[in-house]
Amino acid sequence: MSRHRGKLMFLGGLIAALAVGWLGLPIVLYETIDQPLQFSHATHTGDLLGMDCEACHTFDEAGRFCGVPGIALCATCHEEALGDSPAEQHLVEAFIHPNLEIPWLVYARQPDNVFFPHAAHTVLAEISCERCHGPHGHSDRLRPYQRNRISGYSRDIWGSNIAGIASAPWDGMKMGDCSRCHRQRGIVESCQDCHK
Amino acid sequence: MSTGWRRRDFLTVFGGGMAGIALSPLPWKLLDDAAIWTQNWSWLPRLPRGEISTRYGRCTICPAGCGLRADIVNGQAFRLTGLPNDPIGGGTLCPLGIAGHHLRYHPARLRGPVEGGRIEEGGTGRDADARSLPLDEAIARLAGWINELQDVGASQTIAILDARPGRLLSEIYRRFSASLGAHYIPARTGGFSSDVLHAMGSAPLPTLGIDLAGIRTLLSFGAPVLDDWGAPSCANQFDRYAGSAGEGTTSSAALLIQVETRPSATAQRAGLWLRNAPGSECALALGLAHVIVHEGLYDRTGTAGQLLDGDGDARPSSGDPLNQGAAVGSSALCGYRELLAHYPPEQTAQLTGISSATIRDVARRFATAGPAVAIPGQDPGGGPLDPQAQQAIWNLNLLTGALDRRRGFVSRRALPLPQRLADAPGGAVTSLSHVPDGSLRMLIVDGALPDHALPWELLTRKLARHGARLVSLSPFRSGLARHAALRIPAPAPLEFWEEVPTPWDAPTATLAIAAPLAEPPRGALHPSALLERIAKLLGMPSPGGDADYLMLLRERAAAVFLTARGHVHRGRDGRRVPLDDYDSAEAFWQELAAGGCWIDDADKTVARLGPARRAFLDPSQPTSWDQGIASAPSAAGYPLTLMPFGPRSMAGEEALPPVMAKLYRESHLRSSPEDVHVHPETARRAGVEDGLPAWVETPAGKRRFQVQTDPAVHPAVIHIATGPAPASFGDLPQEEYPAVLELLSPNEKGVWRMTPARLRPVEC
The missing domain is CATH 1.20.5 (Single alpha-helices involved in coiled-coils or other helix-helix interfaces)
Known part of the structure; x- marks a missing residue:
C-alpha cells in the first residue's frame, strides 16, 4: 500500500479536480432562470395551427429581422384568453391587458458588438432556422434560461458542453461556430462583416 | 507505517x-x-434594446456633408451608412463618417465650460490649472474680457477664427465682428485656393467650382485628387484616370498628370507622375507655359488669345509669340514673355529635375488634348503652394481657356441669405496673413472640426506676447483648444441643427441640412446662441437678427425655395424632385431636414477674368521670378527639406471617432504621423536605419520619429504626416506626441510646405 501511496494521492487529487472542472463548474457558473411565461412553439407550428416561423418572427419593410415579436402581435389572437391553461391566463392578464411587453430571456442573444443579419442567412443563403436554433421551433415548453454568472450571456452561446464541444450543428453560437460554417460554405470573412 | x-x-x-x-x-x-x-463593465456605453427606427441626415464631420442613414434604437443612433446615389457622398461614408456617432463619447469631449491658463510666451495651455465652471459664469467671463478690451479702445485686437467659412454661422461671426470692430478670419479650407486668381483679375470673379466631367487632361500640382480631395461624388469622376497608368502623354484617353515631390497615393495611381524637385512647381508651370506660348498652342479664341495676340482679329501671322509683346503694349505681358523666355525646357529641366522631353510632351498634351485643367493643389497637412506658383498655374489655365468654357473651373451662384441677414451685410473678411504680428489680445476659435492643419506657430505669431487669451468653442479638449484660456464647448457633430452649404468643389450651388441625432450635453452651447447672449450683455445688436439658428436655417431654406430653381435629391429614396413640385417653403424644409439635398441649376456664365491684363504674371511685383523655385528658408546645418502632408480632416490633432479612425490607422492605409519617410541613401548618409527611431531637427526644435525608408522619396526631402495624432483617438497625453506641426516654420505668407531640417540617429 505504501508503495502506491503517492500514485493514489496524485490520482485522488486528479479525479477531484476533474470532477470540479467538468461537473462542478457548470453548476456554479450558470444560474437557472425561468422564462416569464411558458410558451409552446409546437402548438403554433404543429398540425393544429401550422404556422411558419416567419409568421411571428418577421422582417420589417427595411429588411431588418424583428426578432421576438412584441405583445401587439400576440394580442391579435390572444386579446382574450384562448383556453384555460395557467400560461394563457397569465399572458392575457399580466401582459396583454396592461399592454406590457413580455421580458423574454432570449437564448440566442449575441453581444452588442455583433451584427448578425438574419436576412442574409435565411433569405439570401436560404439557411433554415433549425440550422442555428435547432428544434426550438417545435418545442412544447420553454426550457429554463441558463445565464453565465461572469459573462452574462446565455449558455446557448457557449454550447451545452462546458468544454465547448458541440453535440449538434446548432449547439453553440460563438464566433468560432460562425466562422466554421462560413468556411464550410466558402464565404470570405473579415472582422467588419460582423463587428461593425 | x-x-x-x-x-x-x-x-x-x-x-x-x-x-x-x-x-x-x-x-x-x-x-x-x-x-x-x-x-x-457598467460604465461602458451600452446600446439600449428596443425597436429600430431610421432617420436620414447629413454628416458634418467634414465640410463635404455626405448624406447618411442613421439606425436608431430608443433615440440613440447606433449605425450610420451612406445614402445610395447621394449627390455629395456618392452613396458612401468615409471611415470617419461611419463612426461619426461615436464622437460624442470621445475621451477629450467637453461637457461644459472649462477655464484654463493664459498663453504666455507662446507656450501651450495648462490643463493642470483647468477648472470647470457653470455656463452662465463662462459667458459672463468672456463678455467681461471683451468689455475690458472695448473699454481701452482695443476692439481691433479681438479676432474670430472661423474653422468652416460659408455657413450661416459664418455670417453671424462676421456681423458680431463688425459690431465689435474685431477681425473675422476664415480658415483655409478646400482642395485648391482661388485667392490668388481672384487677386489676379481686374474685376471680381464669381465663386468657382470645378466640373471634371469630360475633362481629358488633368494637370494636378499636388492636389490629392485620387485620394481624399473634394466631395466623394466629385472625386469619383476621377476614377477613370486611375487605369490610365503607362499610357503616356500621347494617349487620347483621359489622363491625370500628377506633379508632386512625394510618392502620394494620387501620384502612384496617376497616369503620369512628374516627381519634381521640392518647391519647383512654379518653374515647371513657367516651363510648360514657355512651350505652349513658343509653339503657339494657347487658346487663341479666349482670354489668352486676346491678351497674347492683341485684338482677336489682329493675330500674328507667323513668328514666335514670345517676341510679340508689343502687339498688346502691356508692360505686364511684355514682362510675362520676358519671364517665359528664361524657362526653355532645358533650363526648366535643371530646376525641376524633369527631363526637357517630358516637359515638352506634357505641355503639348495639356494644350492640345483638351478640355484640360491645371489645379494649384493644397495639401491638408502641407498647406498651399507659394502664391507665385499658384499664379503661374492659374496662367496655364488661362492659356488653355480652362476659365473660358463650361468644363473645368466653373462659376456657381452663391446661396441666398435669409432676408434678415441680407438686409444687414456682414463685416470685412481678414486673411490671417494680413493680421499684424503680435497684435491680437483675444482670439476666439470656432468649434467646427477643421479639414486642414493650422500650425500653432502661425497663430502665436499673431498673438500679443503677454496676456493674450485664446477662447475655444470646440466640443473637444484637443487641437487648438489645448491652448485655450477658456473653452465653451459647442455641440458635437450630429448633436445640433447644422447647415451643409455648398462644398467647395461643387459645380453648382447646393444646400442640405443636418438634423441632430442626439441631444448635446447641458453644458454645451451653440456658438450662435453664445454670441447672442454676449451681444445682449454688451448692449450690441443681435448678430443673428434676433433669430435663433434653427430659425435662420429655415429662412435660408425659404430663400432658396423662392429662387424656384434646381431640384431636390430626396434622402429617403434617392428620387430627384424638381423644386417646383413642393407646395411651400415648409414642405421644402421638411425634405431638407429628412436628408434631402437641394441642387441648383448650372450657372451658364463662365468664369471669365474679363479684360484682365493683370491676369498674367507681372514681374514688376517684388518677387524673385528669376529662379522659379520656392526654397525652404535657408539655415546652416540643415541639408534636408521637411515637407509635411496630411489627410483631410485628419491633418492635425483634432478629435476623431476613435473606433474607425483607429482601424484606419492600423490598416496602414495612411502614413502614421510618428514615422519619417526618407530615401534609403538619405538615411544611410544621416546614419539612421529603417525601423529605428531618429531625431528630426529643424530651427524650431526637434522631435523623435520612426524611420521608414522608401526609394520613391526624393533624396533631398523628408516627409512626415501631420496627423491624425494619436491623441486624436484619446490614446496618449499630448506631450508624448511627436507633433511635426510644431517643427514647421511658416513664412510671412503663411506657407509652411518646406522647412529646413536634418536627421540624426538616437543615441542608445
Missing part, C-alpha cells in the same frame, strides 16, 4: 489537482468568460 498526512502527500494531491484542473475546462472557460466580462 505511519498513516498521518505528510508534507509530501499534500504536495502530491496538489500536483494531481493541478493536473486535473489543467485537463478540465475550468481555467480556459474562466479565462474566456473573464475576457467577455471586461466588455460588460
Whole structure:
C-alpha cells in the first residue's frame, strides 16, 4: 500500500479536480432562470395551427429581422384568453391587458458588438432556422434560461458542453461556430462583416 | 507505517489537482468568460434594446456633408451608412463618417465650460490649472474680457477664427465682428485656393467650382485628387484616370498628370507622375507655359488669345509669340514673355529635375488634348503652394481657356441669405496673413472640426506676447483648444441643427441640412446662441437678427425655395424632385431636414477674368521670378527639406471617432504621423536605419520619429504626416506626441510646405 501511496494521492487529487472542472463548474457558473411565461412553439407550428416561423418572427419593410415579436402581435389572437391553461391566463392578464411587453430571456442573444443579419442567412443563403436554433421551433415548453454568472450571456452561446464541444450543428453560437460554417460554405470573412 | 498526512502527500494531491484542473475546462472557460466580462463593465456605453427606427441626415464631420442613414434604437443612433446615389457622398461614408456617432463619447469631449491658463510666451495651455465652471459664469467671463478690451479702445485686437467659412454661422461671426470692430478670419479650407486668381483679375470673379466631367487632361500640382480631395461624388469622376497608368502623354484617353515631390497615393495611381524637385512647381508651370506660348498652342479664341495676340482679329501671322509683346503694349505681358523666355525646357529641366522631353510632351498634351485643367493643389497637412506658383498655374489655365468654357473651373451662384441677414451685410473678411504680428489680445476659435492643419506657430505669431487669451468653442479638449484660456464647448457633430452649404468643389450651388441625432450635453452651447447672449450683455445688436439658428436655417431654406430653381435629391429614396413640385417653403424644409439635398441649376456664365491684363504674371511685383523655385528658408546645418502632408480632416490633432479612425490607422492605409519617410541613401548618409527611431531637427526644435525608408522619396526631402495624432483617438497625453506641426516654420505668407531640417540617429 505504501508503495502506491503517492500514485493514489496524485490520482485522488486528479479525479477531484476533474470532477470540479467538468461537473462542478457548470453548476456554479450558470444560474437557472425561468422564462416569464411558458410558451409552446409546437402548438403554433404543429398540425393544429401550422404556422411558419416567419409568421411571428418577421422582417420589417427595411429588411431588418424583428426578432421576438412584441405583445401587439400576440394580442391579435390572444386579446382574450384562448383556453384555460395557467400560461394563457397569465399572458392575457399580466401582459396583454396592461399592454406590457413580455421580458423574454432570449437564448440566442449575441453581444452588442455583433451584427448578425438574419436576412442574409435565411433569405439570401436560404439557411433554415433549425440550422442555428435547432428544434426550438417545435418545442412544447420553454426550457429554463441558463445565464453565465461572469459573462452574462446565455449558455446557448457557449454550447451545452462546458468544454465547448458541440453535440449538434446548432449547439453553440460563438464566433468560432460562425466562422466554421462560413468556411464550410466558402464565404470570405473579415472582422467588419460582423463587428461593425 | 505511519498513516498521518505528510508534507509530501499534500504536495502530491496538489500536483494531481493541478493536473486535473489543467485537463478540465475550468481555467480556459474562466479565462474566456473573464475576457467577455471586461466588455460588460457598467460604465461602458451600452446600446439600449428596443425597436429600430431610421432617420436620414447629413454628416458634418467634414465640410463635404455626405448624406447618411442613421439606425436608431430608443433615440440613440447606433449605425450610420451612406445614402445610395447621394449627390455629395456618392452613396458612401468615409471611415470617419461611419463612426461619426461615436464622437460624442470621445475621451477629450467637453461637457461644459472649462477655464484654463493664459498663453504666455507662446507656450501651450495648462490643463493642470483647468477648472470647470457653470455656463452662465463662462459667458459672463468672456463678455467681461471683451468689455475690458472695448473699454481701452482695443476692439481691433479681438479676432474670430472661423474653422468652416460659408455657413450661416459664418455670417453671424462676421456681423458680431463688425459690431465689435474685431477681425473675422476664415480658415483655409478646400482642395485648391482661388485667392490668388481672384487677386489676379481686374474685376471680381464669381465663386468657382470645378466640373471634371469630360475633362481629358488633368494637370494636378499636388492636389490629392485620387485620394481624399473634394466631395466623394466629385472625386469619383476621377476614377477613370486611375487605369490610365503607362499610357503616356500621347494617349487620347483621359489622363491625370500628377506633379508632386512625394510618392502620394494620387501620384502612384496617376497616369503620369512628374516627381519634381521640392518647391519647383512654379518653374515647371513657367516651363510648360514657355512651350505652349513658343509653339503657339494657347487658346487663341479666349482670354489668352486676346491678351497674347492683341485684338482677336489682329493675330500674328507667323513668328514666335514670345517676341510679340508689343502687339498688346502691356508692360505686364511684355514682362510675362520676358519671364517665359528664361524657362526653355532645358533650363526648366535643371530646376525641376524633369527631363526637357517630358516637359515638352506634357505641355503639348495639356494644350492640345483638351478640355484640360491645371489645379494649384493644397495639401491638408502641407498647406498651399507659394502664391507665385499658384499664379503661374492659374496662367496655364488661362492659356488653355480652362476659365473660358463650361468644363473645368466653373462659376456657381452663391446661396441666398435669409432676408434678415441680407438686409444687414456682414463685416470685412481678414486673411490671417494680413493680421499684424503680435497684435491680437483675444482670439476666439470656432468649434467646427477643421479639414486642414493650422500650425500653432502661425497663430502665436499673431498673438500679443503677454496676456493674450485664446477662447475655444470646440466640443473637444484637443487641437487648438489645448491652448485655450477658456473653452465653451459647442455641440458635437450630429448633436445640433447644422447647415451643409455648398462644398467647395461643387459645380453648382447646393444646400442640405443636418438634423441632430442626439441631444448635446447641458453644458454645451451653440456658438450662435453664445454670441447672442454676449451681444445682449454688451448692449450690441443681435448678430443673428434676433433669430435663433434653427430659425435662420429655415429662412435660408425659404430663400432658396423662392429662387424656384434646381431640384431636390430626396434622402429617403434617392428620387430627384424638381423644386417646383413642393407646395411651400415648409414642405421644402421638411425634405431638407429628412436628408434631402437641394441642387441648383448650372450657372451658364463662365468664369471669365474679363479684360484682365493683370491676369498674367507681372514681374514688376517684388518677387524673385528669376529662379522659379520656392526654397525652404535657408539655415546652416540643415541639408534636408521637411515637407509635411496630411489627410483631410485628419491633418492635425483634432478629435476623431476613435473606433474607425483607429482601424484606419492600423490598416496602414495612411502614413502614421510618428514615422519619417526618407530615401534609403538619405538615411544611410544621416546614419539612421529603417525601423529605428531618429531625431528630426529643424530651427524650431526637434522631435523623435520612426524611420521608414522608401526609394520613391526624393533624396533631398523628408516627409512626415501631420496627423491624425494619436491623441486624436484619446490614446496618449499630448506631450508624448511627436507633433511635426510644431517643427514647421511658416513664412510671412503663411506657407509652411518646406522647412529646413536634418536627421540624426538616437543615441542608445
